[in-house]
Amino acid sequence: MRTQVGIVGAGPAGLLLARLLHLQGIESVVLEARDREYVERRVRAGVLEHGTAQTLREAGVGDRMDAEGLVHEGTELRFDGQGHRIDFAELTGRTITVYGQQEIVKDLIAARLAGGGDLRFDVSDVTLADLDTDRPRVRFATDGQAAELACDFVIGADGFHGVCRDCVPELTVYERHYPFAWLGILAEAPPSSHELIYCRHEHGFALHSMRSPRITRMYLQVPVDEPIAAWPDDRIWRELQTRFATRDGFALTEGPLLDKGITPMRSFVAAPMQSGRLLLAGDAAHIVPPTGAKGMNLAVADVRLLAHALGGFYAEGRTDLLAAYTETALTRVWRATHFSWWMTAMLHVDPADDPFAARLAQAQLDYVTSSRAMATALAENYTGLPYAQGWSYR
Ligand code: RFL
Ligand code: PHB
Secondary structure, three states: OOOOOEEEOOOOOHHHHHHHHHHHOOOOOOOOOOOHHHOOOOOOOOOOOHHHHHHHHHHOOOOHHHHHHHEEEEEEEOOOEEEEEEEHHHOOOOEEEEEEEEHHHHHHHHHHHHHEEEEEEEEEEEEEEEOOOOOOEEEEEOOEEEEEEEEOHHHOOOOOOOOOOHHHHEEEHHHHHHHEEEEEEOOOOOOOOOOEEEEOOOEEEEEEEEOOEEEEEEEEEEEOOOOHHHEEEHHHHHHHHHOOOOOOOOOOOOOOOOEEEEEEEEEEEEOOOOOEEEEEEEHHOEEEEHHHHHHHHHHHHHHHHHHHHHHHHHHHHHHHHHHOOHHHHHHHHHHHHHHHHHHHHHHHOOOOOOOHHHHHHHHHHHOOOHHHHHHHHHHHHHOOOOOOOOOOOO
Protein backbone atom coordinates (compact mmCIF):
# COMPACT_ATOMS: atom_id res chain seq x y z
CA MET A 1 0.00 0.00 0.00
CA ARG A 2 1.18 3.49 -0.73
CA THR A 3 -0.01 6.97 0.29
CA GLN A 4 1.44 10.43 0.76
CA VAL A 5 0.83 10.83 4.50
CA GLY A 6 0.35 7.91 6.89
CA ILE A 7 -1.52 8.99 10.03
CA VAL A 8 -1.48 6.85 13.19
CA GLY A 9 -4.51 7.56 15.42
CA ALA A 10 -8.09 8.65 14.72
CA GLY A 11 -8.55 11.10 17.57
CA PRO A 12 -9.24 14.78 16.89
CA ALA A 13 -5.60 15.33 15.76
CA GLY A 14 -5.38 12.51 13.21
CA LEU A 15 -8.88 12.94 11.81
CA LEU A 16 -8.67 16.71 11.45
CA LEU A 17 -5.26 16.50 9.78
CA ALA A 18 -6.61 13.98 7.26
CA ARG A 19 -9.42 16.42 6.51
CA LEU A 20 -7.17 19.50 6.13
CA LEU A 21 -4.82 17.55 3.85
CA HIS A 22 -7.71 16.25 1.74
CA LEU A 23 -8.92 19.84 1.24
CA GLN A 24 -5.46 20.64 -0.17
CA GLY A 25 -5.48 17.60 -2.47
CA ILE A 26 -3.06 15.57 -0.31
CA GLU A 27 -3.83 11.90 0.17
CA SER A 28 -3.57 10.08 3.51
CA VAL A 29 -4.43 6.82 5.25
CA VAL A 30 -5.58 6.89 8.90
CA LEU A 31 -4.88 3.83 11.09
CA GLU A 32 -6.76 3.49 14.40
CA ALA A 33 -6.29 0.82 17.06
CA ARG A 34 -9.84 0.92 18.44
CA ASP A 35 -13.20 0.34 16.78
CA ARG A 36 -15.38 3.14 15.49
CA GLU A 37 -17.96 2.87 18.25
CA TYR A 38 -15.28 3.15 20.93
CA VAL A 39 -13.71 6.33 19.54
CA GLU A 40 -17.11 7.91 18.97
CA ARG A 41 -18.18 7.23 22.56
CA ARG A 42 -15.11 8.29 24.51
CA VAL A 43 -16.24 11.21 26.72
CA ARG A 44 -13.45 13.77 26.98
CA ALA A 45 -13.03 17.43 26.17
CA GLY A 46 -15.85 19.90 25.78
CA VAL A 47 -14.51 23.43 25.39
CA LEU A 48 -13.48 24.72 21.97
CA GLU A 49 -11.41 27.85 21.66
CA HIS A 50 -12.68 30.52 19.31
CA GLY A 51 -10.07 29.49 16.72
CA THR A 52 -10.79 25.76 17.06
CA ALA A 53 -14.46 26.33 16.25
CA GLN A 54 -13.46 28.53 13.31
CA THR A 55 -11.02 25.87 12.04
CA LEU A 56 -13.77 23.23 12.08
CA ARG A 57 -16.03 25.57 10.09
CA GLU A 58 -13.30 26.24 7.55
CA ALA A 59 -12.76 22.49 7.28
CA GLY A 60 -16.44 22.07 6.38
CA VAL A 61 -17.29 20.09 9.52
CA GLY A 62 -18.86 22.88 11.61
CA ASP A 63 -22.55 22.58 10.74
CA ARG A 64 -23.65 20.35 13.61
CA MET A 65 -21.36 22.22 16.01
CA ASP A 66 -23.05 25.48 14.98
CA ALA A 67 -26.51 23.95 15.36
CA GLU A 68 -25.99 22.05 18.63
CA GLY A 69 -22.93 23.58 20.30
CA LEU A 70 -23.40 26.17 23.03
CA VAL A 71 -21.59 29.49 22.54
CA HIS A 72 -20.46 30.99 25.86
CA GLU A 73 -19.41 34.60 26.24
CA GLY A 74 -17.94 34.20 29.71
CA THR A 75 -17.30 31.92 32.66
CA GLU A 76 -17.65 32.05 36.44
CA LEU A 77 -14.92 31.77 39.05
CA ARG A 78 -16.47 30.81 42.38
CA PHE A 79 -14.73 30.96 45.75
CA ASP A 80 -15.68 31.87 49.30
CA GLY A 81 -19.26 31.03 48.39
CA GLN A 82 -19.45 33.80 45.80
CA GLY A 83 -19.37 33.88 42.01
CA HIS A 84 -17.39 36.31 39.83
CA ARG A 85 -17.97 36.45 36.09
CA ILE A 86 -15.15 36.79 33.56
CA ASP A 87 -16.68 38.33 30.44
CA PHE A 88 -14.69 36.88 27.52
CA ALA A 89 -16.64 38.70 24.82
CA GLU A 90 -16.26 42.10 26.41
CA LEU A 91 -12.58 41.62 27.37
CA THR A 92 -11.34 39.96 24.18
CA GLY A 93 -14.12 40.01 21.56
CA ARG A 94 -13.88 36.20 21.53
CA THR A 95 -16.09 33.37 22.77
CA ILE A 96 -15.82 29.61 23.37
CA THR A 97 -18.09 26.83 22.13
CA VAL A 98 -19.13 23.93 24.34
CA TYR A 99 -19.39 20.86 22.10
CA GLY A 100 -18.26 17.35 23.04
CA GLN A 101 -15.02 16.02 21.63
CA GLN A 102 -16.76 12.79 20.65
CA GLU A 103 -19.24 14.79 18.57
CA ILE A 104 -16.32 16.38 16.68
CA VAL A 105 -14.84 12.92 16.19
CA LYS A 106 -18.21 11.68 14.83
CA ASP A 107 -18.44 14.64 12.43
CA LEU A 108 -14.87 14.12 11.19
CA ILE A 109 -15.34 10.37 10.70
CA ALA A 110 -18.58 10.96 8.78
CA ALA A 111 -16.86 13.54 6.53
CA ARG A 112 -13.91 11.22 5.95
CA LEU A 113 -16.03 8.25 4.99
CA ALA A 114 -18.43 10.34 2.86
CA GLY A 115 -15.45 11.55 0.82
CA GLY A 116 -14.25 7.97 0.28
CA GLY A 117 -11.19 8.56 2.49
CA ASP A 118 -9.14 5.65 3.77
CA LEU A 119 -9.73 5.19 7.52
CA ARG A 120 -9.09 1.80 9.12
CA PHE A 121 -10.25 0.84 12.57
CA ASP A 122 -9.12 -2.14 14.67
CA VAL A 123 -5.54 -2.18 13.43
CA SER A 124 -2.89 -3.60 15.77
CA ASP A 125 0.87 -4.00 16.15
CA VAL A 126 1.76 -0.66 14.58
CA THR A 127 5.52 -0.22 14.10
CA LEU A 128 7.40 2.43 12.14
CA ALA A 129 10.46 1.90 9.93
CA ASP A 130 12.81 3.85 7.65
CA LEU A 131 11.95 7.20 9.24
CA ASP A 132 15.32 8.60 8.18
CA THR A 133 14.64 7.95 4.51
CA ASP A 134 12.15 9.65 2.19
CA ARG A 135 10.07 6.40 2.10
CA PRO A 136 9.09 5.79 5.72
CA ARG A 137 6.84 2.79 6.38
CA VAL A 138 4.11 1.89 8.82
CA ARG A 139 3.73 -1.83 9.48
CA PHE A 140 0.55 -3.04 11.16
CA ALA A 141 -1.90 -5.92 11.37
CA THR A 142 -5.49 -5.84 10.21
CA ASP A 143 -7.94 -8.78 10.23
CA GLY A 144 -5.08 -10.98 11.40
CA GLN A 145 -3.01 -10.10 8.31
CA ALA A 146 0.29 -8.22 8.29
CA ALA A 147 0.24 -5.08 6.16
CA GLU A 148 2.63 -2.32 5.22
CA LEU A 149 1.99 1.28 4.25
CA ALA A 150 4.73 3.17 2.39
CA CYS A 151 4.45 6.95 2.69
CA ASP A 152 6.28 10.24 2.28
CA PHE A 153 5.58 11.22 5.90
CA VAL A 154 4.27 9.51 9.05
CA ILE A 155 2.22 11.49 11.55
CA GLY A 156 2.12 10.20 15.12
CA ALA A 157 -1.33 11.33 16.30
CA ASP A 158 -1.75 8.29 18.54
CA GLY A 159 -2.30 10.03 21.86
CA PHE A 160 -0.37 9.84 25.10
CA HIS A 161 -0.26 6.02 25.21
CA GLY A 162 0.67 5.61 21.54
CA VAL A 163 3.80 4.08 20.05
CA CYS A 164 5.08 6.85 17.75
CA ARG A 165 6.69 9.09 20.38
CA ASP A 166 9.14 6.31 21.26
CA CYS A 167 10.42 6.40 17.67
CA VAL A 168 11.91 9.86 18.22
CA PRO A 169 15.50 9.30 19.38
CA GLU A 170 16.96 11.54 22.08
CA LEU A 171 13.63 12.76 23.27
CA THR A 172 13.66 15.23 26.14
CA VAL A 173 10.66 14.97 28.43
CA TYR A 174 9.48 17.80 30.69
CA GLU A 175 6.99 16.53 33.19
CA ARG A 176 4.98 17.38 36.28
CA HIS A 177 2.59 15.17 38.19
CA TYR A 178 -0.05 16.98 40.21
CA PRO A 179 -0.94 15.53 43.61
CA PHE A 180 -4.65 15.06 42.79
CA ALA A 181 -7.00 13.67 40.14
CA TRP A 182 -10.36 14.62 38.63
CA LEU A 183 -13.47 12.54 39.12
CA GLY A 184 -15.68 13.34 36.10
CA ILE A 185 -19.39 12.66 35.80
CA LEU A 186 -21.99 13.00 33.08
CA ALA A 187 -25.49 13.46 34.49
CA GLU A 188 -28.91 13.47 32.92
CA ALA A 189 -29.81 16.80 34.46
CA PRO A 190 -30.19 20.27 32.99
CA PRO A 191 -27.14 22.48 33.69
CA SER A 192 -27.54 24.54 36.87
CA SER A 193 -25.96 27.60 35.26
CA HIS A 194 -25.75 28.90 31.67
CA GLU A 195 -21.97 29.01 31.83
CA LEU A 196 -19.10 26.95 33.23
CA ILE A 197 -18.25 27.39 36.91
CA TYR A 198 -14.66 26.92 38.09
CA CYS A 199 -14.91 26.61 41.87
CA ARG A 200 -12.31 26.62 44.63
CA HIS A 201 -13.51 25.27 47.99
CA GLU A 202 -11.53 24.24 51.06
CA HIS A 203 -12.30 20.59 50.15
CA GLY A 204 -10.82 21.14 46.70
CA PHE A 205 -11.70 22.14 43.14
CA ALA A 206 -15.02 21.51 41.39
CA LEU A 207 -16.10 22.30 37.83
CA HIS A 208 -19.59 22.64 36.42
CA SER A 209 -19.81 22.15 32.65
CA MET A 210 -22.37 20.71 30.26
CA ARG A 211 -22.93 18.94 26.98
CA SER A 212 -26.44 20.08 26.08
CA PRO A 213 -29.46 21.75 27.67
CA ARG A 214 -30.27 18.34 29.23
CA ILE A 215 -26.82 16.97 30.12
CA THR A 216 -24.47 18.27 32.81
CA ARG A 217 -20.77 17.41 32.96
CA MET A 218 -19.04 17.99 36.31
CA TYR A 219 -15.71 17.29 37.92
CA LEU A 220 -14.43 17.01 41.50
CA GLN A 221 -10.83 17.17 42.66
CA VAL A 222 -10.09 13.86 44.44
CA PRO A 223 -6.89 12.35 45.85
CA VAL A 224 -4.47 10.81 43.39
CA ASP A 225 -5.00 7.01 43.07
CA GLU A 226 -8.52 7.33 44.47
CA PRO A 227 -10.60 4.21 43.66
CA ILE A 228 -13.87 5.03 41.91
CA ALA A 229 -15.57 2.64 44.37
CA ALA A 230 -14.95 5.24 47.08
CA TRP A 231 -17.43 7.49 45.28
CA PRO A 232 -20.97 6.10 45.17
CA ASP A 233 -23.38 8.44 43.38
CA ASP A 234 -24.90 9.95 46.53
CA ARG A 235 -21.46 10.85 47.88
CA ILE A 236 -20.61 12.57 44.57
CA TRP A 237 -23.78 14.68 44.69
CA ARG A 238 -23.27 15.58 48.35
CA GLU A 239 -19.71 16.72 47.68
CA LEU A 240 -20.68 18.66 44.54
CA GLN A 241 -23.47 20.44 46.47
CA THR A 242 -21.02 21.32 49.27
CA ARG A 243 -18.34 22.72 47.01
CA PHE A 244 -20.68 24.72 44.76
CA ALA A 245 -22.81 26.14 47.61
CA THR A 246 -23.03 29.93 47.71
CA ARG A 247 -24.02 32.37 50.41
CA ASP A 248 -27.25 33.03 48.55
CA GLY A 249 -28.38 29.40 48.46
CA PHE A 250 -27.25 28.01 45.07
CA ALA A 251 -28.18 24.33 44.58
CA LEU A 252 -27.28 22.01 41.70
CA THR A 253 -30.00 20.22 39.78
CA GLU A 254 -29.41 16.48 40.25
CA GLY A 255 -30.15 13.57 37.94
CA PRO A 256 -29.06 10.01 37.11
CA LEU A 257 -25.36 9.54 36.29
CA LEU A 258 -24.62 8.35 32.75
CA ASP A 259 -20.84 8.04 33.09
CA LYS A 260 -18.18 8.44 35.75
CA GLY A 261 -14.40 8.08 35.76
CA ILE A 262 -11.19 9.29 37.35
CA THR A 263 -8.35 10.95 35.43
CA PRO A 264 -4.91 11.69 36.87
CA MET A 265 -3.52 15.16 36.19
CA ARG A 266 -0.18 15.77 34.62
CA SER A 267 1.81 18.14 32.46
CA PHE A 268 4.04 16.49 29.89
CA VAL A 269 5.98 17.99 26.98
CA ALA A 270 8.21 15.90 24.70
CA ALA A 271 10.74 17.55 22.41
CA PRO A 272 11.56 17.47 19.59
CA MET A 273 8.14 16.76 18.08
CA GLN A 274 9.75 15.25 14.98
CA SER A 275 12.54 13.05 13.69
CA GLY A 276 13.30 12.49 10.02
CA ARG A 277 9.96 11.94 8.28
CA LEU A 278 8.00 11.36 11.53
CA LEU A 279 6.05 14.25 13.04
CA LEU A 280 4.05 14.06 16.30
CA ALA A 281 0.79 15.92 16.95
CA GLY A 282 -1.54 16.38 19.92
CA ASP A 283 -1.44 14.25 23.07
CA ALA A 284 1.29 12.05 21.50
CA ALA A 285 3.67 14.94 22.19
CA HIS A 286 2.12 16.87 25.09
CA ILE A 287 -0.46 16.69 27.89
CA VAL A 288 -1.83 19.51 30.02
CA PRO A 289 -4.00 19.27 33.12
CA PRO A 290 -7.62 19.86 32.00
CA THR A 291 -8.18 22.97 34.16
CA GLY A 292 -7.35 25.29 31.25
CA ALA A 293 -9.41 23.26 28.71
CA LYS A 294 -6.43 23.29 26.36
CA GLY A 295 -5.64 19.66 25.38
CA MET A 296 -7.79 19.23 22.30
CA ASN A 297 -7.30 22.85 21.29
CA LEU A 298 -3.53 22.29 21.24
CA ALA A 299 -4.02 19.18 19.12
CA VAL A 300 -5.94 21.34 16.62
CA ALA A 301 -3.21 24.02 16.66
CA ASP A 302 -0.50 21.38 15.93
CA VAL A 303 -2.49 19.97 13.05
CA ARG A 304 -3.02 23.41 11.51
CA LEU A 305 0.77 23.85 11.42
CA LEU A 306 1.26 20.40 9.89
CA ALA A 307 -1.42 21.00 7.25
CA HIS A 308 0.28 24.24 6.26
CA ALA A 309 3.81 22.80 6.27
CA LEU A 310 2.83 19.67 4.30
CA GLY A 311 0.85 21.92 1.93
CA GLY A 312 4.08 23.87 1.30
CA PHE A 313 6.02 20.65 0.72
CA TYR A 314 3.60 19.27 -1.87
CA ALA A 315 2.91 22.60 -3.58
CA GLU A 316 6.44 23.94 -3.84
CA GLY A 317 8.84 21.38 -2.41
CA ARG A 318 9.39 23.52 0.69
CA THR A 319 11.07 21.75 3.61
CA ASP A 320 11.68 24.81 5.80
CA LEU A 321 8.16 24.87 7.25
CA LEU A 322 8.42 21.22 8.26
CA ALA A 323 11.88 21.80 9.72
CA ALA A 324 10.48 24.63 11.88
CA TYR A 325 7.51 22.56 13.12
CA THR A 326 8.80 21.67 16.61
CA GLU A 327 9.87 25.19 17.41
CA THR A 328 6.67 26.79 16.14
CA ALA A 329 4.38 24.26 17.82
CA LEU A 330 6.18 24.29 21.16
CA THR A 331 5.81 28.05 21.56
CA ARG A 332 2.04 27.62 21.81
CA VAL A 333 2.37 24.38 23.78
CA TRP A 334 4.47 26.05 26.48
CA ARG A 335 2.10 29.02 26.69
CA ALA A 336 -0.81 26.61 27.22
CA THR A 337 1.26 24.54 29.65
CA HIS A 338 1.90 27.61 31.74
CA PHE A 339 -1.73 28.73 31.61
CA SER A 340 -2.98 25.26 32.58
CA TRP A 341 -0.50 25.02 35.45
CA TRP A 342 -1.51 28.51 36.64
CA MET A 343 -5.26 27.77 36.54
CA THR A 344 -4.62 24.44 38.29
CA ALA A 345 -2.55 25.99 41.08
CA MET A 346 -5.04 28.81 41.64
CA LEU A 347 -8.12 26.57 41.82
CA HIS A 348 -6.99 23.32 43.49
CA VAL A 349 -6.10 22.52 47.07
CA ASP A 350 -2.77 20.74 47.26
CA PRO A 351 -2.91 18.35 50.25
CA ALA A 352 0.70 19.28 51.03
CA ASP A 353 -0.07 23.02 51.06
CA ASP A 354 0.44 25.07 54.15
CA PRO A 355 -1.72 28.10 55.03
CA PHE A 356 0.76 30.32 53.17
CA ALA A 357 0.08 28.55 49.85
CA ALA A 358 -3.68 28.71 50.42
CA ARG A 359 -3.45 32.48 50.95
CA LEU A 360 -1.48 32.86 47.72
CA ALA A 361 -4.21 31.06 45.75
CA GLN A 362 -6.82 33.25 47.40
CA ALA A 363 -4.83 36.43 46.60
CA GLN A 364 -4.58 35.35 42.97
CA LEU A 365 -8.33 34.72 42.71
CA ASP A 366 -9.05 38.11 44.30
CA TYR A 367 -6.73 39.75 41.79
CA VAL A 368 -8.10 37.98 38.69
CA THR A 369 -11.65 38.90 39.66
CA SER A 370 -10.92 42.54 40.47
CA SER A 371 -8.32 43.61 37.90
CA ARG A 372 -9.33 44.12 34.29
CA ALA A 373 -5.73 43.41 33.21
CA MET A 374 -5.63 40.02 34.96
CA ALA A 375 -9.15 39.08 33.85
CA THR A 376 -8.12 39.90 30.27
CA ALA A 377 -5.03 37.71 30.58
CA LEU A 378 -7.21 34.79 31.70
CA ALA A 379 -9.80 35.47 28.99
CA GLU A 380 -7.33 35.69 26.10
CA ASN A 381 -5.59 32.47 27.10
CA TYR A 382 -8.86 30.64 27.73
CA THR A 383 -10.57 31.68 24.48
CA GLY A 384 -7.29 30.99 22.66
CA LEU A 385 -4.47 33.18 21.41
CA PRO A 386 -4.58 33.97 17.68
CA TYR A 387 -2.77 31.70 15.21
CA ALA A 388 0.20 33.10 13.31
CA GLN A 389 -1.21 31.92 9.97
CA GLY A 390 -3.91 29.92 8.19
CA TRP A 391 -3.84 26.11 7.89
CA SER A 392 -4.06 26.09 4.11
CA TYR A 393 -0.81 26.72 2.24
CA ARG A 394 -2.58 28.47 -0.65
P1 RFL B 1 -6.46 11.09 21.34
O1 RFL B 1 -7.82 11.68 21.38
O2 RFL B 1 -5.99 10.36 22.52
O3 RFL B 1 -6.44 10.16 20.06
C1 RFL B 1 -5.38 9.25 19.81
C2 RFL B 1 -5.93 8.08 19.02
O4 RFL B 1 -4.86 7.18 18.71
C3 RFL B 1 -5.29 5.85 18.94
N1 RFL B 1 -4.10 5.02 19.17
C4 RFL B 1 -3.57 4.21 18.23
N2 RFL B 1 -3.93 3.94 16.96
C5 RFL B 1 -3.18 3.06 16.27
N3 RFL B 1 -2.09 2.43 16.79
C6 RFL B 1 -1.69 2.68 18.05
N4 RFL B 1 -0.61 2.08 18.55
C7 RFL B 1 -2.44 3.60 18.83
N5 RFL B 1 -2.33 4.07 20.10
C8 RFL B 1 -3.35 4.92 20.27
C9 RFL B 1 -6.21 5.96 20.15
O5 RFL B 1 -7.11 4.86 20.23
C10 RFL B 1 -6.94 7.28 19.84
O6 RFL B 1 -8.11 7.08 19.08
O7 RFL B 1 -5.35 12.19 21.01
P2 RFL B 1 -5.44 13.54 20.13
O8 RFL B 1 -6.09 13.28 18.81
O9 RFL B 1 -4.09 14.13 20.19
O10 RFL B 1 -6.47 14.49 20.89
C11 RFL B 1 -6.15 15.02 22.17
C12 RFL B 1 -7.42 15.17 23.03
O11 RFL B 1 -8.12 13.94 23.02
C13 RFL B 1 -7.09 15.59 24.48
O12 RFL B 1 -6.08 16.55 24.49
C14 RFL B 1 -8.33 16.18 25.19
O13 RFL B 1 -9.33 15.24 25.37
C15 RFL B 1 -7.91 16.75 26.55
N6 RFL B 1 -9.04 17.30 27.31
C16 RFL B 1 -9.56 18.55 27.03
N7 RFL B 1 -9.06 19.27 25.99
C17 RFL B 1 -9.63 20.46 25.65
O14 RFL B 1 -9.15 21.10 24.70
N8 RFL B 1 -10.72 20.99 26.33
C18 RFL B 1 -11.27 20.33 27.37
O15 RFL B 1 -12.29 20.80 27.89
C19 RFL B 1 -10.68 19.08 27.78
N9 RFL B 1 -11.19 18.39 28.80
C20 RFL B 1 -9.62 16.57 28.35
C21 RFL B 1 -10.70 17.15 29.10
C22 RFL B 1 -9.18 15.28 28.65
C23 RFL B 1 -9.76 14.58 29.68
N10 RFL B 1 -9.31 13.26 29.89
C24 RFL B 1 -10.17 12.17 30.07
C25 RFL B 1 -7.91 12.94 29.64
C26 RFL B 1 -11.28 16.46 30.13
C27 RFL B 1 -10.79 15.19 30.46
C28 RFL B 1 -11.45 14.52 31.63
C1 PHB C 1 -15.65 19.64 29.99
O1 PHB C 1 -16.76 20.16 29.67
O2 PHB C 1 -15.46 18.42 29.91
C2 PHB C 1 -14.56 20.50 30.46
C3 PHB C 1 -14.73 21.87 30.49
C4 PHB C 1 -13.70 22.70 30.94
C5 PHB C 1 -12.51 22.13 31.36
C6 PHB C 1 -12.32 20.76 31.32
C7 PHB C 1 -13.35 19.94 30.87
O3 PHB C 1 -11.51 22.94 31.82
